[in-house]
Each structure stands twice: as structure tokens, then as C-alpha cells.
Amino acid sequence: MIEKAIENWLINTNETNYRTPFFQLILNKYELVKNTHGPLEDGKDIVAKDSDGNYIAFQLKSGNINTTEWRKIKSQIDELIELDIRHPSFESRRPDETYLVINGSVDSFANEKIKSYNKSKVDRGFNKLKIIDKDELLQMFKEAQGKFTPDEYDDFYLFLDILTSDGSDLLPKEKIIEFLNKIIFNKKFTRESNRINAISSSLIIVSYLLDPFQNKNNYFAIFEAWTCLCALILNFSYKSKIKSEKWKESIYLILSEIERNLILLKNETLMKKKFFEGSIAGETRTVYDSRALMVLGTLSVLEIFLSCSDEDYHRDEDLIELIKENKDNLYFWGESAFPYVFSIIKYLEREGERDIAISLLEEIFNILIERNQPRKQFGLPDPYCDVKKVLEGLLRLDFDLKRYEYIISDILAIDSSKEFKEIYPEIMRVRRIRPGRTEQIMDEILHNSHLLKIDFKDFNGSSFILESLILMLTRRDKKDLLTKKWREISHIRMETFDFDNKEDIFSWRTRDGKFHDELPKSPQKWDDLVTKSKIIDTDEMHLENSLFMLFLILVFPHRANTTIINFLDDHF
Structure with missing residues (x-):
């Protein structure tokens, strides 16, 4: 059954999607492997060198090869066989072996064409083309997967x-x-x-x-x-x-x-330039704005990644403009949204848009301080609640509120011109009588939807991201704002999870650590905050994986702790 699932995927995918697992297969076999897909391709998608110093080149295609398809790709195959490899990791010379890799089959007519083609190439002193078809490719994948099924x-x-x-x-x-x-x-x-x-x-x-x-x-x-x-x-x-x-x-x-x-x-x-997915029927503003934040935050990280890894990188004016157009439409659903906001802030600052970046930082800070006060009713969910859970919880809450609206409507329908002692029994009967058809439908929807129920009051009085926000504002010299808000800040406990093993920053869940929380100092000296904001963990593991960690905190938002945010804020 597993093998059938793999075969079904292989047959129906394209060369772009099976390229990575095939590249991994080649990595397992050869001493040196490089991607050459791009301007220096010359018919070669992947080039490799074996332990004997032989050069091997691969061209990947999807689907079956018939005579029509063979004619279409023949010029690329000529380049694959005849042209020198052009890559800084390889000596500039022709490959010793060449392969056409397909996730389909070669029909009998095309096979005869390839035989004739190979004969003419060998007669002229070139190597012949070898074929890896779907059957051989499937066997390679199954063998590589081995016992991991x-x-x-x-x-x-x-x-x-x-x-x-x-x-x-x-x-x-x-x-x-x-x-x-x-x-x-x-x-x-x-x-x-x-x-x-x-x-x-x-x-x-x-x-x-x-x-x-x-x-x-x-x-x-x-x-x-x-x-x-x-x-x-x-x-x-x-x-x-x-x-x-x-x-x-x-x-x-x-x-x-x-x-x-x-x-x-x-x-x-x-x-x-819009963030709708599929039909706009049933699309709410909350869902739309949440998606806008996720997409723009993720693309902000992409731009930082490209600017650090590509020396020819140029600022993308269209993306900057799209962020500006949507800066008031970014829904901060909870603390798991913070990494997306952080990424946009960092990208804008790197591109010289500091005022917009700081405005966004201050806005999120104010929302958190307002919502997570101890006696509030609607706190921001912690980073362990992802966007789907939060939006489900909000939808469930909306349904519950509508049920109460129906009850209140029934009470308001009572004749209030009567004396209270006359209408009191009617008020008490409203909730006990058989529900109306509308309320019955609402009950059925709630029962069948399995929407997650969240008590948003559970998040009041604490925050996992508060300390990160305070230190980010400190590094940006926002003393006046912090001074003005410190009384409110001092009522919110700052929560952290301290790892026993530093590599667990890359784990989804771990028991090797402990939760810690404390109230901010009150009063708090500004100089002490400044000193704390300059303490950056320059662990070798963090430095080695700094670019990836920008992606990590988007996907593992509960790993965006103060140590990591301080490091990334300073490093980028």
C-alpha cells in the first residue's frame, strides 16, 4: 500500500517536485553533487562527481517520452552530452556519463530513435545517453527509504x-x-x-x-x-x-x-495583490487580515533571506508598497502572530522604512498591554495557540453570543408595561421553554462543527512575548512610551520556557525544560533595561543557523523566546 502511494505520487508529479528527492538520492551515491539549473545549465539539471573523479550529468523531465516529445527535448540532450560542465566546483569539461531521468516511460518508437541517436554520438566520440525511467526511479526511492516506513x-x-x-x-x-x-x-x-x-x-x-x-x-x-x-x-x-x-x-x-x-x-x-483564497463566500475580515499578516510576514523573511544570500539582490518596491497598503489590515490574533509582525518590522527597518516599522511595533505592544491586563475579559492567546485554533475559538464565541442574543430578544419581546411581578415569571420561563427553531439550528451547527472552545480570560495577566517587546522598544530608545505604560506592564507576568538542551530550540515539543514566570520590576531603571537589551546570545548554533531561524519562528511560534528574538533583532 505504501509502495503504491509512492508510485502514484511519482507518476503524477512533475520534475520540479521530484527533483529534491532525486537530488538527495544522488547525494547519497556521489562524492560531490551540485544543482546547475539556471543560466549555466546547458542541458544539465544536476552534475556530480564520483570517487574516481568521473563527471556525471542529469537532465530531469516529467511524463512519457514518445517521438514527438523526443524531438522537443533533443536540443537539450545535445547540450547535455556535448557541452562542458560550467560550475565553479567542477573542472570545465564534458561529462563522462549522461542521464535522462523521467517519471514516465519511453515508448518503443522513441526508444529506437534514442538507439540511433546514441550510435551517432558514439561514432563522433561522445558518450551515449542513459535513461532512468519511472520503474528504476521508483526502485531507487524505495531502496533509499529502506526501513523507514x-x-x-x-x-x-x-x-x-x-x-x-x-x-x-x-x-x-x-x-x-x-x-x-x-x-x-x-x-x-x-x-x-x-x-x-x-x-x-x-x-x-x-x-x-x-x-x-x-x-x-x-x-x-x-x-x-x-x-x-x-x-x-x-x-x-x-x-x-x-x-x-x-x-x-x-x-x-x-x-x-x-x-x-x-x-x-x-x-x-x-x-x-489580494489575500483571498478560493471563493470569497464566507470569508470574514478577521480571516482575510490574518492571512494578510501571515503572507506578508513570510515574504518579509524571504526578502531578508535573499538579501543575505544573494549578492545581486535588489529591494522589491512592489512588496514594500503592498505592505504599506495593508499595514492597517494585519490582524494580530494572538502571540503566535508575533513572529510575522517581527519579520515585517525587521524587513521594513532594513529597507529604510523605520517609521512604519516602529509604528507597527508600538501598535502591537499597546494591544498586548491593553488586552492582557489581569482583570480583562478577552486576553490574547499564548504562542501555543496557532491561528487556526484562535479563529475557531472566535467563531465558536460568535455562535455562543448569537445564542444569547436570541434569549435577550425573547426577553425584550415581553410586555414591559406590566408590573415587574407580572413579567418576572415570563422572564424566568424564557430559558426553560422549548428553544425556537433558529436557536435549535445554532445548537446543531455548534455540535457538528467541533469548533474549539477557548476561554480567552485564561490568557489575562501573563504573556510570553512581553519581555521581547519591551527589549525591542528599549533598543529603539522608546523610553517615553515604556515609562508611560510601565504601571500597566508591571501587572502582566512575563512567561518563558527555559530549555535544558539548547538544540531543543528546533524541537516541536520537549519535556526537557521548565516554565518560568515573573512580574516586571516596579519601579524599573531605564539604564538597567538598556543594559539588559544589549545582552545577546551569540551561541555558535544560533549563528550557524541564523537565516533558518527566521523561518523557524514563523512555523514554530512558541520558539520565538526572548533569547532568540534578541539574537535575531541584533543580528539582522
Whole structure:
């Protein structure tokens, strides 16, 4: 059944989507592997060097090859075989072996054409073209995945549950992380080679788990999936103390997938300039504005990533303008929204839009201080409540409020010209009588919707992001604002989770640590705040993964603690 699911994915996907798992296969086999897809391609998507110093080049295509298709790609195959490899990691010369890789088959007529083509190439002193078709490709994937397949009923059920996800929905992060941990990352490996194989297999598994989201071009969900995997690999590698640098090639491969999908998301967003998804029927302002914040926050990180990794990067005026146009339409649903706001602030500051950035920072700070006072009724949910949970909770609350509206309407319908002692029994009967048809429908909707019920009062009096906001404002010399608000600030407990193991910053959940909370000092000396704001953790792990951590806090918002925010705020 698992093999059939893999085969179905392979046959129906395109070369872009099977490129990453194939690249991982090549990484496992050869000494040096590089992507050449781009202006220096010359018919070569991937080039590799084996232990004997031979150069191997690959061209990837999707679908079947018939005579018509062969004629279309023949010029690219000529370049693949005849032209020198042009890549700084390789000597400039022709490849020793060349492969056409397809996730389909070559029909008999095209096969004869290729045989004749190869003969003419060999006669002229070139190497012949070799074919890797879907059957061989499938076998390669299955062998690479090895023992990392579901072997228990619950794991198999979870696999199918993910594979049958609604591809247009948000990524089921917890399910994917649970599945990968169960079949790969929670296992004990005595050999380092097995740990490297485990990492390699994880890329292949995630590639076909993404099938429903790839079919819907859900670039945001795909970005989140690769980010989840990257975090799991980093956590696993640091904990396992892998000595070989081989696993880092997989990280670079994942980062290229993150970049590719976010560029696609950016192109789509700038073309539409709206944040509707699918039909606008039933779309609320809250949902729309939440999506706007998520998309613009994510694209802000992409721009920071590109500006740090691409020396030819140029400021994107269209994205800056889109952020400006929507700066008043960014819904801050709770503390899990903070990383998106933080990313927009950092991007705007880097691009010289400091006034807008600080205005946004102050706005979020004021919302938090207002909403999370101890005696308020509607606190901002903590970072462990994601956007879907919060929006469900708000919708559930809206339904509940409407039910009370019907009760109040019934009470208001009572003849108030009568004396109170006459209408009091009627008031008391309102809630006891058989509900009206409308209220019955509301009860049925609530029962069948399974909407999460959140008591928003539970979040009053505490915050996981308050200290980060205070220190960000301090670094931006906002003494007057903090002085004005300090009495209100001093009533909100600052919560943190302190890790026992620093690599658990890359974990979704860990028991190795403890929660801590404390009230801000009152009174608070400004000089002490300034000194505290300058304490930056420059741990080597953070420095080595600084760019990825910008993506991490979007997908794992509960990991955006004060230490990480201080580091990222200073580093970028």
C-alpha cells in the first residue's frame, strides 16, 4: 500500500517536485553533487562527481517520452552530452556519463530513435545517453527509504491521514512532525551512517507526503513542511552529535526548496495583490487580515533571506508598497502572530522604512498591554495557540453570543408595561421553554462543527512575548512610551520556557525544560533595561543557523523566546 502511494505520487508529479528527492538520492551515491539549473545549465539539471573523479550529468523531465516529445527535448540532450560542465566546483569539461531521468516511460518508437541517436554520438566520440525511467526511479526511492516506513497500524493510519489532507488547507504540522518522529527521528541509531541515511530518507518521505499540497500549488503549506523537516533534522543532528558534514548538504537542499516555494508564493501574491483564497463566500475580515499578516510576514523573511544570500539582490518596491497598503489590515490574533509582525518590522527597518516599522511595533505592544491586563475579559492567546485554533475559538464565541442574543430578544419581546411581578415569571420561563427553531439550528451547527472552545480570560495577566517587546522598544530608545505604560506592564507576568538542551530550540515539543514566570520590576531603571537589551546570545548554533531561524519562528511560534528574538533583532 505504501509502495503504491509512492508510485502514484511519482507518476503524477512533475520534475520540479521530484527533483529534491532525486537530488538527495544522488547525494547519497556521489562524492560531490551540485544543482546547475539556471543560466549555466546547458542541458544539465544536476552534475556530480564520483570517487574516481568521473563527471556525471542529469537532465530531469516529467511524463512519457514518445517521438514527438523526443524531438522537443533533443536540443537539450545535445547540450547535455556535448557541452562542458560550467560550475565553479567542477573542472570545465564534458561529462563522462549522461542521464535522462523521467517519471514516465519511453515508448518503443522513441526508444529506437534514442538507439540511433546514441550510435551517432558514439561514432563522433561522445558518450551515449542513459535513461532512468519511472520503474528504476521508483526502485531507487524505495531502496533509499529502506526501513523507514510505517510498520504499525497507527503509523500507517497517520500516513494515510496526511496523504489525504485537503491540499488547500493549512499544513497539519503536528501530524507530519509526529509521523516523522515516530518512523525516523525518535529511533536510536548506533552507527553514524544510519543517522545520515535516516536524514536522507526523511527528504524523500516528505516529498511524497506533500503531494496534496503540491497539487493545489499551496506554496505556504509546502514552505511550512520543509521548515518543519529542517528543524527536525537540526535537532536530530545536534543531539546525535553527527561528525560528518554530509547531513548539511540535506539542509542546503531543504533551504533551496523553501526559497523556491516562497518565491512562487511571492509571485502569486504580487500578481493578485489580494489575500483571498478560493471563493470569497464566507470569508470574514478577521480571516482575510490574518492571512494578510501571515503572507506578508513570510515574504518579509524571504526578502531578508535573499538579501543575505544573494549578492545581486535588489529591494522589491512592489512588496514594500503592498505592505504599506495593508499595514492597517494585519490582524494580530494572538502571540503566535508575533513572529510575522517581527519579520515585517525587521524587513521594513532594513529597507529604510523605520517609521512604519516602529509604528507597527508600538501598535502591537499597546494591544498586548491593553488586552492582557489581569482583570480583562478577552486576553490574547499564548504562542501555543496557532491561528487556526484562535479563529475557531472566535467563531465558536460568535455562535455562543448569537445564542444569547436570541434569549435577550425573547426577553425584550415581553410586555414591559406590566408590573415587574407580572413579567418576572415570563422572564424566568424564557430559558426553560422549548428553544425556537433558529436557536435549535445554532445548537446543531455548534455540535457538528467541533469548533474549539477557548476561554480567552485564561490568557489575562501573563504573556510570553512581553519581555521581547519591551527589549525591542528599549533598543529603539522608546523610553517615553515604556515609562508611560510601565504601571500597566508591571501587572502582566512575563512567561518563558527555559530549555535544558539548547538544540531543543528546533524541537516541536520537549519535556526537557521548565516554565518560568515573573512580574516586571516596579519601579524599573531605564539604564538597567538598556543594559539588559544589549545582552545577546551569540551561541555558535544560533549563528550557524541564523537565516533558518527566521523561518523557524514563523512555523514554530512558541520558539520565538526572548533569547532568540534578541539574537535575531541584533543580528539582522
